[in-house]
Amino acid sequence: MKHSLQTQTTYTWLLLVGVLVITIIARLYPHPYNFAPVGALALFAGAMFQNRILAYLAPVLCMFATDSILHLQYLTHFSNWPGYHPLMFTVYAAIAVSVFIGSYLPNIRWQNVLGGALCCALAFFIITNFAHWLVYGNYGWQGLIKSYTDAVPFFPDEHFRRPCLFRDYFLARMHLSGNIAQN
Secondary structure, eight states: OHHHHHHHHHHHHHHHHHHHHHHHHHHHSOOOTTOSTHHHHHHHHHHHOSOHHHHHHHHHHHHHHHHHHHHHHHHTTSOSSOSSOTTHHHHHHHHHHHHHHHHTOSSOOHHHHHHHHHHHHHHHHHHHHHHHHHHTTOOHHHHHHHHHHHHGGGHHHHHTTHHHHHHHHHHHHHHHHHHHHHO
């Protein structure tokens, strides 16, 4: 029994490390704006990681590591996108809000995951576009409205894929559990 529990724990950790690696690779690979799965990782970490510190660190460190790599590429003229930018800490805070939302999912059912994904998407949208308005000097209420309306086309790109990470994790876990039970 103990060996089986250790094996399942090992597979769970391997799956989580795999999710982190895939998230980093997906963020570094050329993609449309807001397409990287870091927001999905944040919601997932909040819901699934029992260690709260690890739940917050995983997506934020993923972002910081990839921002650093992207910035090195920018400095060496391999990329036009600077990894470090004036809003990066606001983005990190919005990602932390997604972890917080994930930690309050009552249970992992598809309805709750979809609701959590929508809440995370709205929080990210509101926080980052408000910060954009403050930092980039779009003064007045008209500037705030413009900041939000300009961002609407980018809203659905990443945010509605968040539940897919839960689906993929549970499918992989069920597959591995079947293999463990057969051994």
